Amino acid sequence: MNLRRDVFQAIADPTRRAILLLVASQSLTAGAIASNFDTARPTVSKHLQILTECELLKQEQQGREIYYRLNPKKMKKIADFLEPFRNLWEDRFNKLEAIMKKHPR
Amino acid sequence: MEPKTKIHAEDGKQEIVITREFDLPVALLFKAYVEPAIVAQWMGTTVLKLENKKHGGYQFETTDPKGNKHRFNGVIHDFISNERITRTFEMENTPFAVQLEFLEFESLSEETSKLTMHVVYKSVELRDQLLKLPFAQGINMAHNRIQEIVSKLN
Numbered sequence: 001m002n003l004r005r006d007v008f009q010a011i012a013d014p015t016r017r018a019i020l021l022l023v024a025s026q027s028l029t030a031g032a033i034a035s036n037f038d039t040a041r042p043t044v045s046k047h048l049q050i051l052t053e054c055e056l057l058k059q060e061q062q063g064r065e066i067y068y069r070l071n072p073k074k075m076k077k078i079a080d081f082l083e084p085f086r087n088l089w090e091d092r093f094n095k096l097e098a099i100m101k102k103h104p105r
Numbered sequence: 106m107e108p109k110t111k112i113h114a115e116d117g118k119q120e121i122v123i124t125r126e127f128d129l130p131v132a133l134l135f136k137a138y139v140e141p142a143i144v145a146q147w148m149g150t151t152v153l154k155l156e157n158k159k160h161g162g163y164q165f166e167t168t169d170p171k172g173n174k175h176r177f178n179g180v181i182h183d184f185i186s187n188e189r190i191t192r193t194f195e196m197e198n199t200p201f202a203v204q205l206e207f208l209e210f211e212s213l214s215e216e217t218s219k220l221t222m223h224v225v226y227k228s229v230e231l232r233d234q235l236l237k238l239p240f241a242q243g244i245n246m247a248h249n250r251i252q253e254i255v256s257k258l259n
Contacts, residue, residue, distance in 0.1 A: 010116075012116025082112050085112060086112045089110045089112070089123055089125070090108060090109065090110040092148060093109065093110055093125045093127070093147075093220075095146070095147040095149075096127070097127050097129060099143060100127075100133045100136065101128070105133070
């Protein structure tokens with residue numbers, strides 16, 4: 001699996017990030033998602049396709065409608081991915097702050 | 106609690122931006138980057154050289170838990186007290202290409218400040234590689250880990 005192609009690519013685009021935020025709280029149809037954007041409907045469809053291919057979104061058939069919902073497992077992967085790097089800096093900066101707070105002015 | 110250190114990494118870009126707000130006046134934040142003894146403490150490194158001036162250079166050395174020594178160095182391109190340090194960063198004896206770091210120091214109030222660290226890598230691939238690998242130990246990375254990374258790069 002090419003991580004860069006899926007996860008990274010998916011979260012790169014601001015519209016796609018906005019879509020992820022939208023479906024974070026509830027499952028939505030493509031139409032409901034598109035109504036939140038000024039972007040043309042096919043563009044939103046393309047974004048949904050990419051997010052689905054990357055498994056960040058899951059499709060669920062409910063009656064005649066297809067609903068999109070967040071795939072939390074995959075979302076966690078994004079956070080996990082940068083987290084060790086972020087933690088490294090968080091630790092260093094916490095240390096810096098603690099040391100300098102004690103430093104004479 | 107929201108983490109204080111934020112990392113912004115956009116896909117397809119060979120750069121990242123790290124931001125952090127400190128409960129420190131900007132002068133004290135800046136000092137932590139300038140005084141060798143202080144740098145040594147928070148970076149967990151030995152400061153071999155630190156010339157805080159335009160065209161100056163620096164070299165740090167860390168010892169990992171196995172006792173292996175790793176050196177890092179760079180050249181300082183711009184140095185403005187309490188405002189900015191522009192420098193390169195290179196890990197010696199690794200295949201990782203040198204990176205360019207823009208450090209901006211900003212006063213938010215008398216007692217608070219913000220650091221913005223903009224890092225530019227040689228390529229998107231290199232950036233992703235460095236971020237993707239469990240780089241958590243970073244500078245303290247064990248020698249065998251470096252070997253592993255190196256073998257994956259080839």
